[in-house]
Amino acid sequence: MITIREMTIRDYEQMIELWKSIEGLALSNADSRDNIESYLDRNKGLSYVGEQDHQIVGTILCGHDGRRGYIYHVAVHPDCRKQQLGNKLVQTSLEQLRKEGIDKCHLFVLEDNAAGNGFWSSVGWEKRSGFYVYSIDV
Numbered sequence: 001m002i003t004i005r006e007m008t009i010r011d012y013e014q015m016i017e018l019w020k021s022i023e024g025l026a027l028s029n030a031d032s033r034d035n036i037e038s039y040l041d042r043n044k045g046l047s048y049v050g051e052q053d054h055q056i057v058g059t060i061l062c063g064h065d066g067r068r069g070y071i072y073h074v075a076v077h078p079d080c081r082k083q084q085l086g087n088k089l090v091q092t093s094l095e096q097l098r099k100e101g102i103d104k105c106h107l108f109v110l111e112d113n114a115a116g117n118g119f120w121s122s123v124g125w126e127k128r129s130g131f132y133v134y135s136i137d138v
Helices: 009-021 033-042 085-099 114-122
Strands: 003-006 048-052 055-064 069-076 105-107
Touching: 003 085, 009 033, 009 055, 009 069, 033 055, 048 085, 055 085, 069 085
Parallel strands: 069 105
Antiparallel strands: 003 048, 048 055, 055 069
16 A cells, blocks of 8 residues: 655655656756755645655655745656556645645656656646746756
8 A cells, every 4th residue: 555645855765766767757966865855844745755665656846936836756656657646646735735825836847758748638737838948057
């Protein structure tokens, strides 16, 4: 049985191993232990893990800027897919965002991530167009 609980930094080693194993999930320096710890501290109660037999088999990083929510690293171990875990993680985070007064949430999916794009479309998320995302390392 898979249980969902709030993510803590103690989960980091298992999370990073799961993330590295997921095709289409891009990692960067922003995913260092220190950065994830800071993110979790700033966004308490919004990120979750799915756990089975003391192993993390699903994750969602979620936060907000006071106006919009953002979801990162929704990942489900391939052996645990088709059990609605990804959807349960997303719904849990969205409910917490609503409780904090956030009424819109965004996420980023790499263009060539067919599995990710298929998942988000299948659960009702709308692909946006008409703008570009720009980034810079600081």
